[in-house]
Amino acid sequence: MKKRVALLLVFALVVSMFLVGCTTDTPSVTPDADVTPEELVNNPGANRGNVLTMGGTNLNGVFNPITYSTAYDYWMIGAMFDALLYIKEDGSLSTEGGLAEKYEVSEDGKIVTWYLRKGVKFHDGQELTAEDVAFTYDAIMRPDYQGRSYNLVRDIVGAEERKAGTADTVPGIEILDNYTVRLTLKAAKATTLRNLNIMPLPKHYYDKATSEEMAALDRDPVGTGAFKMKNYQVEQFCELERFDDYWNGAAKIDGVIYKMVARTNELSEFEIGTIDTVNFENSVENYEIVDGFDHGILLNRWNNGYAYVAFNFNQPKFQDVRVRQALVYGVDRAGFVQSFFGDIGGAVAHAPISPVSWAFPKSGLNEYKYDPVKANQLLDEAGWIKAADGWRYKDGEKLAINWKSYQEAEWAIKFPALAKENWKELGVDLEIELMDFNSLGTLVAEPANKDKWDMFNMAWGLTADPDMQSTFSKGTFPPGNNRGYYYNERVEELMEKGVLELDQAKRKEIYQELAQLFNEDLPYMFVYVRMNPWMVNKRVKNFNPTEFQYWWHNANQIEIVTQ
Amino acid sequence: MGKFIIRRLLQQIPIIIGISMLLFGIFTLAPGNPLASFFTDPNMTADQIKHLEELYGLNKPKVEQYVDYVKEIILHQNMGNSMQLRQPVTKLISERMWSTFYLAFLSLIFTLLIAIPIGVISATKQYSIFDYGGTIFALMGISIPSFFFALLLIKKFSIDIRLFPISGMVTPGVQFTTMGKYLDILKHTVLPLTVLSLTGAASFMRYTRSSMLEVIRQDYIRTARAKGLKERVVIYKHALRNALIPVVTLLGMQIPVLFSGALIIEIVFVWPGMGKMQHTAVLNRDYPLMMGINLFLAVLTLFGNLIADIAYGFVDPRIKYD
Numbered sequence: 075m076k077k078r079v080a081l082l083l084v085f086a087l088v089v090s091m092f093l094v095g096c097t098t099d100t101p102s103v104t105p106d107a108d109v110t111p112e113e114l115v116n117n118p119g120a121n122r123g124n125v126l127t128m129g130g131t132n133l134n135g136v137f138n139p140i141t142y143s144t145a146y147d148y149w150m151i152g153a154m155f156d157a158l159l160y161i162k163e164d165g166s167l168s169t170e171g172g173l174a175e176k177y178e179v180s181e182d183g184k185i186v187t188w189y190l191r192k193g194v195k196f197h198d199g200q201e202l203t204a205e206d207v208a209f210t211y212d213a214i215m216r217p218d219y220q221g222r223s224y225n226l227v228r229d230i231v232g233a234e235e236r237k238a239g240t241a242d243t244v245p246g247i248e249i250l251d252n253y254t255v256r257l258t259l260k261a262a263k264a265t266t267l268r269n270l271n272i273m274p275l276p277k278h279y280y281d282k283a284t285s286e287e288m289a290a291l292d293r294d295p296v297g298t299g300a301f302k303m304k305n306y307q308v309e310q311f312c313e314l315e316r317f318d319d320y321w322n323g324a325a326k327i328d329g330v331i332y333k334m335v336a337r338t339n340e341l342s343e344f345e346i347g348t349i350d351t352v353n354f355e356n357s358v359e360n361y362e363i364v365d366g367f368d369h370g371i372l373l374n375r376w377n378n379g380y381a382y383v384a385f386n387f388n389q390p391k392f393q394d395v396r397v398r399q400a401l402v403y404g405v406d407r408a409g410f411v412q413s414f415f416g417d418i419g420g421a422v423a424h425a426p427i428s429p430v431s432w433a434f435p436k437s438g439l440n441e442y443k444y445d446p447v448k449a450n451q452l453l454d455e456a457g458w459i460k461a462a463d464g465w466r467y468k469d470g471e472k473l474a475i476n477w478k479s480y481q482e483a484e485w486a487i488k489f490p491a492l493a494k495e496n497w498k499e500l501g502v503d504l505e506i507e508l509m510d511f512n513s514l515g516t517l518v519a520e521p522a523n524k525d526k527w528d529m530f531n532m533a534w535g536l537t538a539d540p541d542m543q544s545t546f547s548k549g550t551f552p553p554g555n556n557r558g559y560y561y562n563e564r565v566e567e568l569m570e571k572g573v574l575e576l577d578q579a580k581r582k583e584i585y586q587e588l589a590q591l592f593n594e595d596l597p598y599m600f601v602y603v604r605m606n607p608w609m610v611n612k613r614v615k616n617f618n619p620t621e622f623q624y625w626w627h628n629a630n631q632i633e634i635v636t637q
Numbered sequence: 638m639g640k641f642i643i644r645r646l647l648q649q650i651p652i653i654i655g656i657s658m659l660l661f662g663i664f665t666l667a668p669g670n671p672l673a674s675f676f677t678d679p680n681m682t683a684d685q686i687k688h689l690e691e692l693y694g695l696n697k698p699k700v701e702q703y704v705d706y707v708k709e710i711i712l713h714q715n716m717g718n719s720m721q722l723r724q725p726v727t728k729l730i731s732e733r734m735w736s737t738f739y740l741a742f743l744s745l746i747f748t749l750l751i752a753i754p755i756g757v758i759s760a761t762k763q764y765s766i767f768d769y770g771g772t773i774f775a776l777m778g779i780s781i782p783s784f785f786f787a788l789l790l791i792k793k794f795s796i797d798i799r800l801f802p803i804s805g806m807v808t809p810g811v812q813f814t815t816m817g818k819y820l821d822i823l824k825h826t827v828l829p830l831t832v833l834s835l836t837g838a839a840s841f842m843r844y845t846r847s848s849m850l851e852v853i854r855q856d857y858i859r860t861a862r863a864k865g866l867k868e869r870v871v872i873y874k875h876a877l878r879n880a881l882i883p884v885v886t887l888l889g890m891q892i893p894v895l896f897s898g899a900l901i902i903e904i905v906f907v908w909p910g911m912g913k914m915q916h917t918a919v920l921n922r923d924y925p926l927m928m929g930i931n932l933f934l935a936v937l938t939l940f941g942n943l944i945a946d947i948a949y950g951f952v953d954p955r956i957k958y959d
Contacts, residue, residue, distance in 0.1 A: 125810055132913075136723050143674065143721065218692060220723075225680045237688070289723040308732050309909035311809035331810045336907050338788065339803050342796050348803065482920075512922055515673035534679060544679045553676075553683040 114635065117369045118347025119611045124328045124634050126614060128625075129335040129349030133312055137295040137303070138288070139273035140214055141221035146332075150312050152626035153330060154197075155273035155297035156322075158188060158207070164432065165538030165622035167267060171322065173202065173274060173298065183262025183576055186270060190253040194321040196276045197302040204249045209277035211247050211257070211270075212236070218285045226269035229259045263573050264581060265539050273297065300325045300630040309334060325630040341609070344370060350611040350634075351625070356604055358416035370609040376430050376621050377606035380423040381485065381533040382598035383477070383493075384558040388524050391473065396456040398596040402442045404449035405496045410489060411602050419607075423600035425589035426534070426542050430621045432578075433540035433585035439593045449500050458501075466501035474503040477529040478518070480511040486531055489601060518557045530557070531601070538622045540585045543569045546597055560597035638950070645946070649939050656935045657928070661703045664927050671695070671720050671922040693720065706928065716932075717925035721917070726929035729914065734896050736806060737910040740826065741895040744833035751838040753884075756845025760880075761872055763850065771842060778839025787832045787905045794828060801827050804907035829906040833899060844887060849880040882953050889945025893937040 114120040119127075130149070136142045139155050160171030169176055173194060178187040194202040214223045215236040227233055231246030246258040259266060279296045282288045293306050298321065301314035315329040335343045337355065341363050344352045354360050364372055385392040392398060407422045414420070421429070424439040458466040458473050466473040477493070479486045487508065494504040509517070517523050518530055534545065543550070547569060550556040565588065572584040593600075610617050615633040619625040672689055675681045690696045694705060709715045716726040759771040795803040802808065806825050813821055852858065853876050861871045898912030911930065918926040949956045 122810075127810065132917075134722050141723065220689060220692060222675065222678055222680050224685055225682055286718060289718065292723055307807070307809075307909070308729075309907065309913065310805055310807060313810055329810070333805070333809050334907050336804055336905055338905060339791060342791070343803055346796060346799060346803070510669070510920065512669040512673045512920060515676045516668060516670040519670075519673070519676040532677065534677075536679075544682070550682070553686060555676075555679055555681075 114613060117611065117613055118345070119350055119369070119613055120347075120636075122347075122350075124636055125331055126327050126329070126617070126632060126634060127331045127333055127348070127350045129333050129340055129343050129352040131337065132309060132334050133306075133332065135306060135308060135312075136289075136292050137306075138275075138292050139297075140210065140219075140223050140275065141285075141289070141292075143222070149624060149626065150314065150332060151273070151295070151297075152299070152624050153301040153314055153629050154295050154299040154303065155275075156194075156299055157271050157273045158190075159267070159271045161538065161622055161627065163620050163623060167271065171627075172271075177267075179267065183266065184259045186257045186259065186266065187250070188255045188257075190255075191321065192253055194298050195319045196279075196298055197296045197317055198276070198279065199319070200276060200278060202274060202276075202298055203252050204255045206274045206277045207255045207272070208247050208249050209281060210272050210275045212244055213275065213280065213288075214272075215244060216285070220285050223272075226272075229261055229263070229266065229269075231258045231260055261574075262576065264576055265541050265573060268537070268539055299626075301330055304329065320630060323630055326633045330629075344609050344611075347611070350614050351617060352609050354607055354609060356415055356419040356607050358414070358419065361416055361418060361607070364607075364609050367609060369612055371612060373608040373610055373617075373619070374418055374605050375607075375619070376428065377604045378428045378430070378537070378621050379533055379535040380426065380428070380603045381531065381601040382423070382426075383489075383529050383531040383601060384518075384598050385560075385596070386524070386528050387559045387561070387597075389528055391468075391471075392528070394456045395595060396452045397458070398599070399442070400449040400452035400456070400500070401493075401497065401502070402596060402599050403445045403452065404500045404502070405493045405599075406444040407442070407601060408444060410492055414485060414488070415602070415604065418605065420602050420604035423603045425593050425600065426545065426598070427540050427585065427589050428536050428621070429603055431536075431538070431540050433582055433589070435586040435589050438586075438590050444496075446496075446499060453500060453502075460501045464501055465503050472503060473501065474505065475528045476505050476507065477531075478507050478509060478514055478527045479531050480514045481508050482511045485601075489531065519553050521552045524552065524559065529599075541569070541573050542588075543573060546592075558597060562591070562595055562597075565591055565595070638947075642943070642947070645943055649943075652939060653932075653935065657707070657932055658703065660928060660931050660935075661706065662699070664922070664924055665699050665702065667922075669922040671924055674721075674921060706925075716929045719918070719923050719926040721921045721923045721926070726925050729926065730911070730929060730933055733898075733909055733911050733914055736908065737898045737912070738895050740829060740833065740902075740908060740910070741899070743826065744830055744837060745891060745895065747830065747834035748837040748841055751834065752841035753845050753881075755838075756842045757849055757872065757877060757880075759842070759846045760849035760853065771846070775839040775842050778836050779843075781836065783832055783836050783899075784901045784905050786836065787828070787902060790828050790831060791905070801825070804905075806907075806909055825906075829899075829902050829908055832902055841884070841887070844884055845880065848883050849876065852876045852880040855879075878952060882949065885948050885952055886945055889941045889948070890938075892941030892944065893934045896937055897934050 128149070130146050132146070133150065134144050134147050136147050137151055137154065139151050142148055142151055156173050158172050158174040159167040159169060162168050173191055174188045175191045176189045179185070188207060190202060190204060190207065196202060211227055211230065213219065214221070214227050215233045217237060217239040224237065230244065232241060232244040233246065235241035236244050248256045250256055257270065276296050280288055280291060295303055300317055300320045300322070302317045304315040305313040311334060312332040313329060316325045316327065318324050333349055335349065340352050340354055341360060343349050345367060347369070354364070364370065385398055387393060411420055411422050422441070424441060425434070427434045453466060458468045461467050477490050479490045481487060490504070490506045494506060497504050514530060518527065545555045546560055546565060547556060548561045548566060551559055568584055568588050568591070572581055572588065575581050575584060608619065613635045615635065616628060616631045617625060618628065671693070672686055672695070675686055675689065694702055697705070706717070709717060718725055719729055722729055755771045759768040762768055791803055794800045802825055806822060807818070808821050853872070858871060858876055861875050896911060898910035898915065900912035900916050902908060903910040903913040914926070915930045918930065
C-alpha cells in the first residue's frame, strides 16, 4: 500500500487533469451507513467539528451563477443560490425544492409563467420578488454580458434586440405582480423549461451599470441558498456558513469549507483527514488506493459526458462510412478503457447520449468490438488496397491520417498512440501531432483551418436533456460546435423533431433512433464514458451527488456525526 | 551617484515600451485564443463568440489592440480585468505577490546562509573531505527535480509522521490568535521552504566556491598573507568581498525571482503564488493577465539590475559612479 502511494506520488504530477474511468457494472450507491461513535475514534477527520470540508482543484473565485466558468466555482455557487426548479435524481424538474411554487406553460408552449414562493429571503434579509427574476433574465441579455448563458434565454421575445443594444427593455419578460413573472417565447421547445431554470440574483444588489461593476461583487455573492459566503482566500479555501433564515429549513451543519488541494496529493489529504470529501481521478491506481481507506465510503457514479475522436468530413476519405467503421473496429477501445480505468472506472462509449439518460437505448447499439479482420475487410471493400510497402492506397493516394491531440490529459496522449500501433497493422499510416489544449481548440474552431486536420480528440459534457443539435447540426459548423462538418439529412430531421416534440414518450423514441443512427454512421469515434468517483468520510451523512445533481442539491440535509 | 541613478531611470522608459510591445506581440500572435474555453462549451454559439470578441476588442488589428491597452494604462491607470478570473489584474497580482515574496525571500536568506559558508570553506579547503561533501550535496541539489523532492518530504513528514500539513498556507476554518496564526503559517512554510532553499543553495554554493577559488589565487591575496595578516582576515575581509561580486550580480537577478513564484512548488504545496496564476493565464491565453504579470516582472528585472549596479559601488572599490 505505502509503496503504491509513493509510486503514485511520483507519477501523479505528470498525470493529466482529465483522467477518466469506466465500468460496465451499475454504479454503486452509498448506503447511508450508521456510524457509531467508536468508529469515529480512529477517524482522522473526527476532530474537525460540525463543518464539512471538501477537497478540490483551484477555484477561480467567480461566484456568480450567470458568469461563472468552472464546475468548481459552481460547487460553491449552488450552495449559495437556489434555482427556480429543483433537478431530481432522474434529471427531471420539480417545484419541490425550487424557488418557484408552481409554473404554467401555455398550450402552444410559448408562454411560461413563474409563480414564486413567498417569504424567501436573500442572505441580506430582503425578500425574493418577481423583480429579481426579471432582472436576472435581463442581465443575461445585456450587450456587455460576458458569460455563457445567453443561449438559454435567446428564445425570449426581445432578447436579440436587447443583446444587440437596440432596445433597453425586453417585451417578452413581464412582471404580473410581486411574485409572478410571465415569459413570452418565439418558439416552443422541449428544452425550454430547463433553459429558463435560472438562479435568481437580487436586483437591489447586482443591478450595476457595467459588467465590470457586477464582477466586482463576484467574491461577495448574495443568494437565497442554504449557505452564505464567509471567507474566500485566493488559491487557499472558500468558507461558507449556514444561512439561518433559509426558506427550506436551515442547514444541519455549521458551514462548508472548500479546501484547494493538489491533484497529486488529493487522496493523501483524504487519508490523513484534512478533507471529508474528494472527487478524485478515476484511474485504476486511485481505486486501488481508496480501497484501503477504512474511514471513507466510495460513491461511484457516471460522469455525464463522453470522450470522442472527431472525423473531418471535408476529407474525402472519411466520407465513406466503411472507412470510419473500419477505423473504429481497428482500435482496441475496450482494452484501452480496461487498462486505464480498470473494472469500475468507466466503459466504452457507443453513442453521444449519456448511458444514464432516459433517452439512451438499452439495446441495438453496435459495440464495434476490436476486430482487425473485419476492419481489413471493410477497407478492402472501400477500395483502399494494401500495397507491397504495407500501406493502403486508393487511386494512388495513401491512406494517411493526421490526428491532432493535446498534452494536458493522459488519455489524449496514450489513446492516439494505441491507434497508431493498431492501425499500422491495417495499413493505415497515422501521424499524431500534440499541442496544448487551447491551441487545439482554436485550430479546429476556425473555419479557415478546415483542411488542416483529419482527426482530433476531446470530450463533451452533457446536460440532463439529450438534445445534441449544437454538436451535430449543419447550422453549427465551425466556428460552431460541429467541428467535423458532419451532416446527415435524417439525423438533422430527427434532431429538429426531438427538440420541438413536447411529448416525453415520443421524444424517447426519437432519441433512441438517433443514438442508433449515430452509432452506425459514426460522426465521431466514441471512446469512453467515465465514472465520477467520490470518497466521502464516514462521519458525513446524506452527501450524495448523482449523475444529474451536484453535491449541493440537498445541502441543507447534509449531516455530520460528531463525537 | 544621484545623477547616475536618474540617468539610468530615464533609460528604462524606452526599454519598458520596447518590452511591452514585444510581450504583446508574442502573446497575441502565438496560436490559441482567450475564448477557447468557450469553444468547448456546447451552450456557446458562433454568433455569441463573435459578440464576445467584439466586447473584448479581439477582432481589432493587433496594433490597435496594443494602442488601446497602453492608452488604458496611461489615461486611467487601468491594466484591465483578467478574462478568466474577472477581477482587475492589479488586484490579482497584489493578492498573490506578498505570499510569493514571503516564501521566496525566506528561501533566499536560507539559500545564502547555507551556500556562502559552504562555498567559502569548500574553496579554502579545496579537495578536502568537506569540499567533496559540498560538491556532492550541490550535485544532488541541482539534479533532483524539485517536485520529486517535495513529494518525498510530503510522504515522510506529512503522511507518515504527520508533523507538517501537506499543503496550503493556512489551516482553513480555524479561529487563531495572532500568535497562533503566525505559527500556523510557519508550520505550512517549512516544507516548501526546505525544498526551495536546498535546491537553490546548490547552485549558489558552486558560484561562491568557484569565484572564491579564483580570488585566493590573486596576487593581492598573496600580498595580504605576506604582510602577516591573519588567515581569517585574508579570507573573510579581502578575498570574500571580491569573490562576492559575481554573486551580487546573481542576487540582482534574484529580485524578479522573489516575485515571479515557483510554479512547481506552488502546485505541489498549493501555495497562493504568482507562478501558478501566470501558468494558468498562459494556458487560457488570458492576455490582460499575462501582460500585467510580465510587465510587472520586467519592471522588477530592470530595477534589480539597477540595484546590482549600485551595489557594485559598495563591494567593488574599482567602480565609482559620478
